[in-house]
Amino acid sequence: MTARHPNVPNLTDFDLKLLRVFHAVVQAQGLAAAQQVLGLSLSTISIQLKQLEERLGFTLCERGRKGFALTEEGERIHKSLTPLFDSISGFRDVVADVRGNLSGDLHFGVVDALATNRAAPLPKAFQNFSECAPGVHLHVDISSPEELLQGLLEGRYHCILTPVEPSHESVESVPVFTERQQLYCGADHPLFHETDSSRIAEALEHTTLTDKSYASLSSTDNPRTPLEGPIVSHMESNALLILSGRYIGYLPKHYADHWVEEGLMRVLLPDTPGFESQFYLGTSKHHCSRSTEVFRNCMVEVLSPPQAS
The missing domain is CATH 1.10.10.10 (Winged helix-like DNA-binding domain superfamily/Winged helix DNA-binding domain)
Structure with missing residues (x-):
């Protein structure tokens, strides 16, 4: 007793x-x-x-x-x-497993600015999960990569999608898709009407660049490092700073396209490839319920690139 x-x-x-x-x-x-x-x-x-x-x-x-x-x-x-x-x-997950039911709540955390990425059809994954587990209530929260990892470690999220590989020993991560990012400036920026690539590259040494709080922009394909500017955790805040005309910054091409079409942004050095940002799906190694496994499988199925035959 x-x-x-x-x-x-x-x-x-x-x-x-x-x-x-x-x-x-x-x-x-x-x-x-x-x-x-x-x-x-x-x-x-x-x-x-x-x-x-x-x-x-x-x-x-x-x-x-x-x-x-x-x-x-x-x-x-x-x-x-x-x-x-x-x-x-x-305990609730165990009871649901014993009953053969998928029920309860599943909390999924993801970064912003993915709705326009056709390489990441999250709505299709949500649809598939809803069909597989109609008794599970899905909660979707948008947050920064740092907060997503912390939330996963604290048990507030069952699964996260992030552009930063979760390197914690208690997290299992799966690489899914990549996202191309390019360098942009707003219509009011001094470089907006500059067409000479060599002049743009030279001017970048004296141009203020927004930086992400969670990733380094260093890459052999990137232009020379500009002056350090505001640090951002979300693409939305990054876009707002670029649109101000005071800063340049990297954005996903799919996310910036509509501003480019409206003449509010342009790609700087369009002949350079920019860089690829790898996304990862993360779950806890110690607290992964059957509902989480089903959700992860639905995500991997639609987000992972097709394997070459």
């Missing part, structure tokens, strides 16, 4: 709900910042934290005019929540 700890309440569904509220508040670094994530008012979040503290018998965090800060007890409880939630999710 398992020994019970005196004065420690049994966990109920209500307690788990309160713990998830606490976890969300910590992740958001405060009650106010967690309102949008939880869809709750500030007063409701405060009441639920108080209820949790009363249930546990100690204070989890300091909140007020001095800001949000975890107590020592709160830090210990928060560190235990990810394995707790993973265990609950894993």
Whole structure:
């Protein structure tokens, strides 16, 4: 018989709900910042934290005019929540497997600016998965590569699609497709009307380039390195900076095409190949449910390039 700890309440569904509220508040670094994530008012979040503290018998965090800060007890409880939630999710997956059903929730994280990439038909993969697992609720979240990997490691994502190879030992990654990127400037940039390639190449040494927070642009095929500029984590923010006319930067060709057609951008040095960005599909080696395996297979089937016969 398992020994019970005196004065420690049994966990109920209500307690788990309160713990998830606490976890969300910590992740958001405060009650106010967690309102949008939880869809709750500030007063409701405060009441639920108080209820949790009363249930546990100690204070989890300091909140007020001095800001949000975890107590020592709160830090210990928060560190235990990810394995707790993973265990609950894993148990549900086991029950679903025993029943022969694919059910529950599957959280997929992906970078932005892929909807226009015909080499990456994500909608087809989603369609196939929906047919294979109609009982699974698919959640799709767009985030930066750094946040995607962190979310996978923390169990917030079951599967991620990223242009950075997940090199962590607990992550299994599969290369899927590549994406060609070229160097662009906006219509208001001084180089927009320059046609001489040698002059453009020379001017790049004194031109400010946007840089991605997750990847190096160094390549033997790239032009000489311009001045360092703003660091971005999303293609959308990169495009906005390029459109400002103050910076040049690399964008996927499929993503920039419509701005080029409208005369708002142009490719600099069109005779150079740019570079290929390799994308990877990542899943956890330790927490991969049958639903995740089916989803991964659906993704690989449509995203991987056809093998030469």
